[in-house]
Structure formats: structure tokens, C-alpha cells
Amino acid sequence: xxxxxxxxxxxxxxxxxxxxxxxxxxxxxxxxxxxxxxxxxxxxxxxxxxxxxxxxxxxxxxxxxxxxxxxxxxxxxxxxxxxxxxxxxxxxxxxxxxxxxxxxxxxxxxxxxxxxxxxxxxxxxxxxxxxxxxxxxxxxxxxxxxxxxxxxxxxxxxxxxxxxxxxxxxxxxxxxxxxxxxxxxxxxxxxxxxxxxxxxxxxxxxxxxxxxxxxxxxxxxxxxxxxxxxxxxxxxxxxxxxxxxxxxx
Amino acid sequence: xxxxxxxxxxxxxxxxxxxxxxxxxxxxxxxxxxxxxxxxxxxxxxxxxxxxxxxxxxxxxxxxxxxxxxxxxxxxxxxxxxxxxxxxxxxxxxxxxxxxxxxxxxxxxxxxxxxxxxxxxxxxxxxxxxxxxxxxxxxxxxxxxxxxxxxxxxxxxxxxxxxxxxxxxxxxxxxxxxxxxxxxxxxxxxxxxxxxxxxxxxxxxxxxxxxxxxxxxxxxxxxxxxxxxxxxxxxxxxxxxxxxxxxxx
DNA sequence: TAGTGGTCTAGACCACAGC
DNA sequence: CTGTGGTCTAGACCACTAT
Numbered sequence: 326x327x328x329x330x331x332x333x334x335x336x337x338x339x340x341x342x343x344x345x346x347x348x349x350x351x352x353x354x355x356x357x358x359x360x361x362x363x364x365x366x367x368x369x370x371x372x373x374x375x376x377x378x379x380x381x382x383x384x385x386x387x388x389x390x391x392x393x394x395x396x397x398x399x400x401x402x403x404x405x406x407x408x409x410x411x412x413x414x415x416x417x418x419x420x421x422x423x424x425x426x427x428x429x430x431x432x433x434x435x436x437x438x439x440x441x442x443x444x445x446x447x448x449x450x451x452x453x454x455x456x457x458x459x460x461x462x463x464x465x466x467x468x469x470x471x472x473x474x475x476x477x478x479x480x481x482x483x484x485x486x487x488x489x490x491x492x493x494x495x496x497x498x499x500x501x502x503x504x505x506x507x508x509x510x511x512x513x514x515x516x517x518x519x520x521x522x523x524x525x526x527x528x529x530x531x532x533x534x535x536x537x538x539x540x541x542x543x544x545x546x547x548x549x550x551x552x553x554x555x556x557x558x559x560x561x562x563x564x565x566x567x568x569x570x571x572x573x574x
Numbered sequence: 575x576x577x578x579x580x581x582x583x584x585x586x587x588x589x590x591x592x593x594x595x596x597x598x599x600x601x602x603x604x605x606x607x608x609x610x611x612x613x614x615x616x617x618x619x620x621x622x623x624x625x626x627x628x629x630x631x632x633x634x635x636x637x638x639x640x641x642x643x644x645x646x647x648x649x650x651x652x653x654x655x656x657x658x659x660x661x662x663x664x665x666x667x668x669x670x671x672x673x674x675x676x677x678x679x680x681x682x683x684x685x686x687x688x689x690x691x692x693x694x695x696x697x698x699x700x701x702x703x704x705x706x707x708x709x710x711x712x713x714x715x716x717x718x719x720x721x722x723x724x725x726x727x728x729x730x731x732x733x734x735x736x737x738x739x740x741x742x743x744x745x746x747x748x749x750x751x752x753x754x755x756x757x758x759x760x761x762x763x764x765x766x767x768x769x770x771x772x773x774x775x776x777x778x779x780x781x782x783x784x785x786x787x788x789x790x791x792x793x794x795x796x797x798x799x800x801x802x803x804x805x806x807x808x809x810x811x812x813x814x815x816x817x818x819x820x821x822x823x
Numbered sequence: 824t825a826g827t828g829g830t831c832t833a834g835a836c837c838a839c840a841g842c
Numbered sequence: 843c844t845g846t847g848g849t850c851t852a853g854a855c856c857a858c859t860a861t
Contacts, residue, residue: 367832388847389840393787403810499810505754506803507776525774527756536634538642554755557806561652561748616851637828638859
């Protein structure tokens with residue numbers, strides 16, 4: 326919630342106003358010049374705030390006319406995207422976690438490519454069963470490069486949010502690439518989730534990197550149907566979402 | 575490809591340089607001041623260009639150190655996200671389309687909510703079977719509000735890209751909200767796609783809006799497994815992706 | 824301490840929408 | 843034509859990283 330920069334504060338205020346329907350009559354916001362005077366800042370600062378809202382999908386923008394308020398889905402913290410536990414709590418659900426297995430293991434081809442390590446490099450693999458309100462919801466298979474693995478390995482097996490622990494130790498997660506598609510339950514999935522082998526699961530694969538661009542984790546999460554959905558806003562101005570051929574990239 | 579603004583040209587050049595591994599030795603880009611001199615523009619313009627690349631996931635940024643080039647998945651046009659045909663062609667696949675049914679119909683509750691129309695308002699419904707290289711790939715059920723429907727209705731039934739046609743008539747699509755999850759084939763899906771009823775399908779629901787924020791289409795697309803995957807980049811700086819409880823929002 | 828990106832200002836001109 | 847957002851400039855100061 327803390328946001329020092331003026332433009333972030335202004336963005337928060339405007340976002341709240343838009344969500345509360347402040348500008349619902351036609352949906353048009355005040356002009357940039359008007360907002361600048363209202364907040365006592367320069368137009369540039371107002372534009373920075375509005376750029377945030379445009380990227381979120383909270384407002385549109387178009388040369389010649391005032392900005393328009395959009396109805397948009399509720400926002401999620403970046404952190405909620407990386408941490409199952411944080412996400413669950415934000416949804417009012419009780420997260421649970423059971424570590425099924427963890428081990429040091431040489432990197433396979435996919436892991437090596439995703440973590441940008443030579444094949445066979447030592448990495449730390451963890452398989453966890455994630456629960457929502459006590460019921461199995463997702464199987465998570467994560468691989469950490471050696472340096473990160475050495476921080477993860479000593480954590481108690483029932484650690485809820487590894488992500489939060491990593492942040493506490495100073496590992497910063499700033500960017501992630503996600504791929505979402507469909508897969509089928511293998512025998513281990515089936516046993517852990519309590520579904521039939523071969524049953525369809527929603528799959529998210531994710532590579533997370535730190536500010537230096539170095540991969541911090543590579544994870545494949547498999548959700549039971551009906552548990553979770555991904556949402557994303559895309560706009561001509563700010564791309565980001567993509568549609569790819571199966572199993573890519 | 576055309577990009578008038580200087581910062582867009584600079585962004586394109588830098589993107590190309592990064593993708594070609596220009597800055598791979600450690601991955602650090604020149605300083606903003608350096609780039610400004612190199613391109614003969616002010617630092618502000620360079621920063622605009624870099625903001626584009628940061629939002630894409632092409633570079634990171636962090637106070638105190640130079641920017642770092644990220645390995646990131648290939649980019650997709652916003653247009654490719656909205657148009658199945660355009661996307662297919664960009665993947666080197668031959669798109670096909672068969673209109674299964676189209677009709678004027680009063681809006682149901684979901685349609686009304688998504689298109690922000692009163693329940694029972696007339697809208698134009700279209701069901702299409704989409705093909706890739708001649709094989710069934712996806713079933714698309716789209717609803718258009720009346721004004722848009724009147725533009726879509728007269729199009730020939732085998733029109734490949736309705737989206738492209740709409741743009742040609744001056745309908746601008748600028749923003750979209752996507753929800754991705756898993757569903758099961760109903761009898762119509764099964765017949766069209768040639769799968770078993772009850773088989774799992776990857777589902778994308780999408781509301782597209784114009785620059786004024788008015789909904790232009792509401793669509794539910796159901797893909798056969800193995801045909802398609804969604805990718806998205808998320809970062810602490812530029813949120814956008816979300817994870818939601820099932821069936822929401 | 825030097826270099827870098829983050830924030831903010833004050834002004835200018837342009838392209839486009841809508842009257 | 844007027845008002846609006848889009849682009850660009852030239853400068854300033856600050857917060858942070860790395861040495």
C-alpha cells in the first residue's frame with residue numbers, strides 16, 4: 326500500500342475514484358491539465374499516474390478526447406501471482422501445503438534451458454501438494470538453481486509460502502513469464518489430487534527472474550478443474566499477453 | 575511495423591538489438607544518457623522507449639544499475655490476440671472458419687452483464703468452428719451488441735477474420751479482458767470438434783472494448799487440447815495478469 | 824564517491840475529435 | 843476553431859548500487 330512517489334499516490338486516488346463510479350456519467354475523466362491543477366503537480370506527473378491506470382485497464386486513452394473509465398476486473402498484486410498462499414488468502418480461502426518430495430538433482434534438458442544452466446547442473450527440486458480449505462487443489466513442481474536451492478532446502482517442510490521466505494532473505498522476484506494450457510494427470514498427480522490418471526488439469530508453467538534477469542525458479546503447477554482461472558487485460562497500447570502454438574514457447 | 579513516434583522507432587531498434595544478443599555479455603544496456611546521445615534525442619524520449627521494453631519483458635530496470643536484457647518469448651501483436659485467423663497465419667498455419675449458426679437473440683444474463691446491456695436487449699450471436707490446416711481446433715461463440723451486429727450480419731458466412739472486417743469499417747478494438755480456464759465439451763462442442771462429450775477443453779472468455787470503453791464483443795472460445803497455449807509476461811513494475819477463483823470474474 | 828535509473832518540472836508543438 | 847491527449851525537450855534533484 327505504501328507508495329512514495331506522487332504519481333503512484335495520484336494513481337491510487339484516481340483508481341479508487343474510478344472504481345467507486347466517480348466518473349460514471351459518460352465515464353469521462355477530467356483533463357490532464359485539470360488534474361494537474363487539482364493535485365498541484367505538473368502535467369507530466371499526472372501523465373505518469375494515468376499511464377499506470379491505462380496499463381491496468383482502468384482507463385482508456387485516445388488523442389482528442391478525454392480519458393474514459395473502464396469497468397475492469399479487480400487487480401491483483403504481483404506478489405499474489407507468484408505465491409499460492411498469498412493468492413489463496415486474498416480470495417478468502419485457507420491455503421495449505423504439503424511437501425511431497427525434495428531433492429538435489431542434475432538439471433534435465435527443460436530445466437536447464439529454463440533456468441539457463443548447463444545440462445546436469447545441480448538444482449533443487451521440490452514437489453508440493455497445495456490445498457485450499459483443506460482440499461487438494463494443485464500440484465506444484467519447482468526447480469531452483471543451486472544458490473536459491475541452498476536457501477530453500479533448510480526451510481521447514483510445511484513452510485506455507487516459500488516465495489515470502491525468499492523475499493525475507495533478500496531474493497527479489499521482479500519478472501515472470503507464464504504459459505497456460507491444458508495437460509493430463511500423471512499417476513503422481515492423480516494420487517495427490519485424488520483424480521483419475523489421465524484426467525484433464527489446468528497447467529501453468531512459470532519462470533521467475535530477479536532484477537538482474539537471472540532465473541530464480543522454474544515451476545509447473547497443475548490445478549484441478551474449477552479451482553482457478555487466469556485473467557489478463559491486454560490493450561493495443563500495452564501488449565503483454567500472447568497466444569502460442571501448443572507446448573510453446 | 576510503421577511507428578511514427580521517435581520513441582517507438584528507438585524501442586524497435588533496441589528490441590531488435592536485444593533479441594539478436596547485442597548486449598548479451600552480462601546483458602547490460604548502455605545508460606539512458608548514452609542512448610540519448612547515440613540517438614540524438616533527450617533522455618525523456620529514451621525513457622519512453624525503455625518503458626515499452628520494460629512492459630514487454632524485454633529488459634528489466636532497477637535504480638542504481640544499468641538495465642539488463644531479458645530472454646523473453648516472442649512478441650505478438652495485439653491484433654493477433656483478437657483474431658484467430660491472424661494468429662494462425664503468424665504461426666505458419668492455415669486458418670479456416672465455418673459459421674455454424676448466426677441469429678438475432680435477446681441477451682441472456684451473462685451476455686447482458688458482459689456487454690453492459692439490459693437483459694433481453696437484441697444482440698447478434700454467432701457460433702463458428704475454427705480450423706487449423708483443415709482440422710477442427712476451436713469453437714467460438716460470440717455475441718455482438720446491436721450496432722456491431724448489424725455490421726457483422728451481412729458478412730459472408732465464410733469470412734475468415736471478422737475482426738479485420740470490423741476494423742475496415744472503422745470499429746476500433748483497443749482493450750480486452752481475458753479469462754482462461756478449463757471446461758468440458760457440451761454435445762455441440764463434441765460434434766463440431768470431433769471429441770467426446772465431456773472431454774476437457776481449454777477455454778478463453780474475452781470481452782473486447784473500443785476506445786470509448788464500450789463493449790464490442792463478448793466471446794467464449796473452446797480449444798481442443800494441444801492446439802494452443804497462452805503466454806504472458808508479468809512484472810512488479812507493470813501488473814496486468816491475475817489469478818482468480820474459478821469461474822470469475 | 825561516481826554512475827545510474829526514478830521522479831518531477833515547465834514549457835513547447837503536434838495530431839486528432841468534436842463542435 | 844477549441845480542447846484534448848501524444849510527443850519531445852532541457853534541466854533539476856533524489857535514491858540506490860557498486861566500487
